[in-house]
Amino acid sequence: MVLKEIVVENFRLLKNFKLELKDELSLIIGKNNCGKTSVLIILDKMLNSFDIAWEDVNLVKQKEIYKEINKFNENIEEGNKFLEAIKLQLYIEYDDTDSYENIQNFIMDLDPENNIILLEFILLIDIKNILELKDIIKEREIKDFSTFSRYISKNFTKYFKIKKYSRGYDKKNKKIISDMIEEIENKDIQKVIKVVGIRADRAVSNDERNHALSSLTSRYYEIYRKNIKDESNSIFQELEIELEKTDKALYKIYNGEKGNNEKDSEGIFKRIIDVVKTYGGSDNKINISIGSSISEKNLLTNNTSLYYKHGDEDSSTLPETYNGLGYLNLIGILFEIETKLQELYEQPADINILYIEEPEAHTHPQLQYIFIRNIKNHINNHRDKLNKEKNKYLQIIITSHSSHIVSECNFDDIIYLKRVENNILAKNFNSLKTEYKEDEKRGFKFVKQYLTLNRSELFFADKVICIEGDTERILMPAMMNKVDKIQILKNEITIPLLSQNISIIEVGAYSHVFIPLFKFLGIKVLIITDIDSATKNKGKYKKSHPNKATHTSNASIREFFKESGLDDGDNQFKELIEKKDTDKIKDKIRIAYQISEIEGDYQASSFEDAFISLNKDFILKNKDNLYDYGALKKFNKNEINKDCYNFSLNKIEKKSAFASALLYFDEEENDMEWKVPRYIKEGLLWIQEF
Template structure:
């Protein structure tokens, strides 16, 4: 038995939201403010009887409620606000004891039960509210919101139902339903969580981890046999301690008969003098050490330093405090669940990366699945119950180390949030075994899991563009033509990835992520030899491009059947280079009839000839260019780039070294037009 799916309506950003859970671990990822926390809170609130508030309701729904309340129509119907549906799947190996009440039909093929939670305003409360609005002269939505926010619980209530489900149509059958009680729900599913706002701190006054030892002990004791040897030994030790403390508190007689005062002897004597023995005032201070209080007030977590030294918990970094705190809480909450388990026990962990450096994030995600698997097996073996884990994160480090099959990607689209399983990306590539899908998974793991959290991306070919891209973005941002309302490129959430000649392989991934993408690539002038194979060509003689990304991008436009691909590509307008959220950029002449380049290097040299000549000696000493004369650079840029660029990466880094943004015109270089056009499109869209 496991929680298969949840549907949410009108809870914060989750206007119409569906999330399909994994049986073991669901890793929910996405940028900030994409609904990850909301998905946890709605379950927590509905299942743990926390109160829904007016501010929890989606803004559009709030306005619809307001319109219905102020409506002058005679007919009145109850108004629904937040709605949560949980779909639970079971099989013949599961016990039907707790789910019998929720099984709405006897169809043996139907193995789904549906629990529905609705925050609703009933008709009688609507009528009452209408009268109050007139009485208080509430005349706009703002005033209505302030009033209903303060009085929400007076008008809204939460109803819980078991709904019928048609397995063939995969739809809820509203004709079959029954109101249910929370105590019955808790037997079927429980939700406990570890929130992101954990109170770890390395303030000397803060001892959060030490306090967690008490919580862990309580859950440990509840889950174990209290008659066990370890608890017997603890009880005997505490009894001996109580006896010794009694003597220290109240005093005692030595073996020689001498009276030895205790800590409280003086005050006890004073009290006796006031009351006298005849009044019966004869007190003593008893020691009553309980296990819980002993741990709560007298236990410190420390860090071992060698064999004979330890340091307080606050002497370690926040990352370690956070990791240790999470592990303590995981163990404590799992033991709480194990003590009185439901059929399904869902533990969520929100943003485990908080305060934690990348290496610790790797350690956490590498170990959590096997760690939880041990507990899952114990739940199944000893209780025949299910343990599911849900982790939310916006850490690219955690994503790069996880099993991609566990990923559920949350993405905002307009005013709504959608959830996509990474497994659905397989279909776009044609299956798990397709080379393209394998390549993308491997690339994301090794290089760029940050793509999951980017708003935009730039695909580049290699080292040259990677080295120069930040400076080119800076130059575009600083141009006088920049609009004051436009967010600079360097202030936007843009991920730059080196795709080589394989940018086309990433297109299904970009579509899955729903982000804007600029592909910067070389036009790669070519012709065909007698065998029909592409060979490099001078751009003035070329009829083809050997660039696979360009050919696939324009395949829909019939580029592969063109008699002169190269000329057709050069003549394309800017708007022809955009498909959905993707724009492609390749070399074009800087001016009408100007030089047509084949690669970044000859495009740059043609545009920045004076800069190259000004820094000739430095570029030569830097190992960027081979020695040359002015006549070499003036005669043919393609041949010059082919023969005189010593090493592309050295050429790129030297351009950064010799560039003087505040100098004369020939002391700074300009961005080639094809890149500038692409970056401007990305910046403004």
């Protein structure tokens, strides 16, 4: 039995939201403020009966409710006796191996093919409270939404209540059956599904006054002790014996002890006990003593501290607060996982949901790798135990915005959340596979491998710049900086490129393979590539001087313009260089390749070619420096002026050395600054915009 799908309406950012969960581990990822936490909170609030506030209602829905209350008619039809504010639907799937004991009350039909039960939680205001609220609006002369909102925020629970239902569901047509509905009680729901979790705002700190981890040891002990049914367990027998010895020793220390020679030993409380005896008089015979009452629970709650060892086994120990926040956070998560799973094991529901919010908090990449590598096996051990011993099920939800965790996870577990206008969309990563045609499945495999090894940060970027090789990778930050400076001088009010969340990825000539991924992520992308001038003969491309070119050998460019019939043209190269800026944009993706700096001027074929033609003066002024740096071979002025294409092919010693030399000798002060080629500058200005 598993929770298959969550549907949410009007809870915070989740206006119309659907989430398909994995049977074991669901890793929910996405940028900040994309609803990851909201998913966990609504499950927590609805299933654990925590208060929901007016502020939890989606802002658009708040205004709709205000309007609906104002125009509400007392003579409304019988079927519309309330207004909905928030709705949560849980689709639970069961099979023949599951017990029907707890779900039988929620099964709404006898169709053997229908193995879905639907639980619905609705936060609503009924007709009685609507009319009462209308009177309040009239009495207080509430005439605008902001005044109404302030009032309802303070009185929300007075008017709005949560109702819980079991609903009929037509699995074949994937529709809710409107007339099959029955109100249900929370105690019955808790037998079917429970949610416990570890929030991101964990009480972990290396402040010396904070001992959050030490307090977790007592919580763990309490749950562990409850789950040990064998009272003769030697561990607890030993603990009880030691506590009895301690009680006797403390009694002597508290009360004193009579010696053999009639001389009493002094006790901490002996003097006050003697005073009490005096006041009691000889007749009353008041006789008191102070006893030790150490219990297992109190012992663990108030008297355990967590330490860690520094060095080998014989080294001294240090208090928990002396450890780094990353380790404290990891230890805290593990203690909480074990404690909450023990709690669930004590009284499990049919489905038990454990969520962990942002496990990466305070931890460096290595610890994040360790966590995600081990968590699935760790949880699987608990899942197997729960299933085998009690026929119950465990599902895990982890939220994260760590590229390190993503790169180490199983991509089949990923659910990607993205914000689309005023709503949140959830997409399973595996659905990306359908974006690749049957003959492109290798592309999907390549993208998965690339993300694992190189750039899981793409999931959390706002924008992406795709580049071809080392030269662009080395120079791109410098070129972005130069474009930022130009914008500042023009007094253009834009966020600088270097201040934006832009990921730069090196994809070689395979940027077209990534286009389905970029569409899946819904991010803005600039593809910077080379036009790669060529001629075509018998279906084969041959590298050519741009003056003689008829085609491009660049697969990414051909794929980008495939729908416009580029491949059918006789002079593909001419068609490419004549394309307008708007022709180079598809949805959120723009392609940039070499164009002439001035209309009708020299047409380059590669980055180096374009750079040299634009920056001849810079290269000539730095000729000797570039020789010494190993960037260029010996040349004369006529060679660079005559043909930049052949110069770039024959005189660049090593592309990476050439690129790093450009950074090294770039000097703004002495008029020794190089310029950004036009095609790159135009592309960067485009991606700078929001």
